[in-house]
Amino acid sequence: MTETQDITSPMTAFERRTTWSLASIYALRMLGLFMIMPVMSLYAGQLSGSTPTLIGLAIGIYGISQAILQIPFGLVSDRVGRKKVIVFGLLLFCMGSIIAALATTIEGVIIGRAVQGTGAIAGPIMALLADLTQEVHRTKAMALIGASIGVSFGVAIASGPVLAGMIGFHGLFWLIAVLSLLAITVVIWVVPNPKQTKKHSDTELIPASFWQVLKDTELLRLNVGIFTLHTVLSASFVIVPLLMRDAGLMTAQHWQVYLPVFIGSFLAIVPLIIVAEKKRKMKPVFLLAILILLAAEIGFMQFNNQLIAIIGFLWLFFCGFNLLEATLPSLVSKTAPGDKRGTAMGIYSTSQFLGAGIGGSIGGWCFEHYGAAAVFLFCAVLVTVWFLFAASMKPPRYWANLLISLQPLMPEKLNNFTGELLQIRGVEELTLHSEEGVAYLKIDNAVLDKIRLQQVINAYSLH
Numbered sequence: 094m095t096e097t098q099d100i101t102s103p104m105t106a107f108e109r110r111t112t113w114s115l116a117s118i119y120a121l122r123m124l125g126l127f128m129i130m131p132v133m134s135l136y137a138g139q140l141s142g143s144t145p146t147l148i149g150l151a152i153g154i155y156g157i158s159q160a161i162l163q164i165p166f167g168l169v170s171d172r173v174g175r176k177k178v179i180v181f182g183l184l185l186f187c188m189g190s191i192i193a194a195l196a197t198t199i200e201g202v203i204i205g206r207a208v209q210g211t212g213a214i215a216g217p218i219m220a221l222l223a224d225l226t227q228e229v230h231r232t233k234a235m236a237l238i239g240a241s242i243g244v245s246f247g248v249a250i251a252s253g254p255v256l257a258g259m260i261g262f263h264g265l266f267w268l269i270a271v272l273s274l275l276a277i278t279v280v281i282w283v284v285p286n287p288k289q290t291k292k293h294s295d296t297e298l299i300p301a302s303f304w305q306v307l308k309d310t311e312l313l314r315l316n317v318g319i320f321t322l323h324t325v326l327s328a329s330f331v332i333v334p335l336l337m338r339d340a341g342l343m344t345a346q347h348w349q350v351y352l353p354v355f356i357g358s359f360l361a362i363v364p365l366i367i368v369a370e371k372k373r374k375m376k377p378v379f380l381l382a383i384l385i386l387l388a389a390e391i392g393f394m395q396f397n398n399q400l401i402a403i404i405g406f407l408w409l410f411f412c413g414f415n416l417l418e419a420t421l422p423s424l425v426s427k428t429a430p431g432d433k434r435g436t437a438m439g440i441y442s443t444s445q446f447l448g449a450g451i452g453g454s455i456g457g458w459c460f461e462h463y464g465a466a467a468v469f470l471f472c473a474v475l476v477t478v479w480f481l482f483a484a485s486m487k488p489p490r491y492w493a494n495l496l497i498s499l500q501p502l503m504p505e506k507l508n509n510f511t512g513e514l515l516q517i518r519g520v521e522e523l524t525l526h527s528e529e530g531v532a533y534l535k536i537d538n539a540v541l542d543k544i545r546l547q548q549v550i551n552a553y554s555l556h
Contacts, residue, residue: 149457155210156449167216228496323448328456386413431533
């Protein structure tokens with residue numbers, strides 16, 4: 094090791110700048126994708142050739158192109174450079190937004206949304222984060238970016254109707270194009286340049302690990318879960334805005350529902366998140382969240398013509414949705430081996446985007462041919478199948494990930510280092526990647542002997 098690593102130290106100013114600048118890029122892009130969701134079905138009906146099926150496709154199509162290109166973008170960034178790929182992806186996102194802004198037909202909007210999705214930069218952003226942060230701080234940095242995604246989703250859902258009322262449906266796409274250009278300036282002038290680019294198994298998909306991770310039964314359950322969750326989200330939002338409008342709520346007032354409902358749902362689930370993590374009740378809380386989502390879909394199905402009921406079940410929906418959005422990535426991180434976490438998250442994200450694409454399309458088709466109740470029935474059946482699939486999951490191991498940087502050591506020193514780490518209370522698993530210069534640890538923070546761990550790190554550090 095080139096210097097002594099302090100496992101309890103805060104991130105440096107350089108790492109904070111890196112993390113927040115990359116989080117802002119992620120957030121700006123997510124704002125652009127999700128601001129459209131609560132207004133598409135309200136405004137796209139005015140476009141030439143519009144049908145509920147095509148509106149649903151316009152809502153979800155970005156997910157299909159994102160799912161197809163997300164993994165290739167990550168692999169290409171290793172060869173040509175992270176920043177180049179991120180800027181290229183943001184330019185594609187900007188181009189798609191402009192196409193949609195200029196479109197006068199629903200087909201044009203669909204093409205624009207599909208091009209938006211081709212800017213699949215999530216993988217390169219996480220890889221760049223890994224290039225620019227110390228191993229001991231990487232998990233913390235990734236968590237901050239994850240939090241920014243959740244915040245941007247809530248802001249997008251609440252602000253979309255307001256902005257659409259102010260600048261129009263097409264103006265919203267122009268705004269999104271401007272946001273993507275703003276994100277490019279952050280990449281070029283704010284995000285630091287890495288000294289070197291290398292593979293990081295904790296943030297990138299490693300082709301050699303792909304089939305092993307894909308066949309893991311426990312990870313498969315979680316991939317099915319995120320696919321289902323975003324299928325239900327896209328399908329529901331094809332018609333929930335229409336139901337609120339038809340129940341008497343003016344389009345410009347929809348934000349007055351979304352904002353308090355989203356904030357209220359978040360406040361409601363905080364105690365459950367604490368119970369899941371601190372009290373180690375992750376599986377019961379996870380299954381409860383699926384049942385909450387199911388209850389919301391059944392409620393929508395039965396009472397979709399009463400505004401108060403729609404608002405109440407929308408709050409319930411977001412309680413389940415936000416709780417699942419918080420627990421699913423945590424479960425993937427706990428379940429995946431430390432050196433295969435990047436591959437696991439890559440497959441997980443691909444499943445998420447596929448769900449968004451398929452959900453919008455099926456939701457629109459069901460609504461056009463069978464009505465609103467059929468959409469919610471489809472969602473309820475899908476969530477029920479998910480619950481049955483998830484009920485047999487193994488209780489998760491409450492292990493966190495910790496990375497330690499390695500300096501090339503003599504083989505006997507490396508063996509001794511490994512042996513001493515595994516003897517420390519709370520170090521549950523260890524995988525060495527000498528080619529990456531990293532030790533991937535799974536630790537139990539509840540019992541971890543941090544003092545002894547720091548002593549071992551110091552003893553083997555080279556000064």
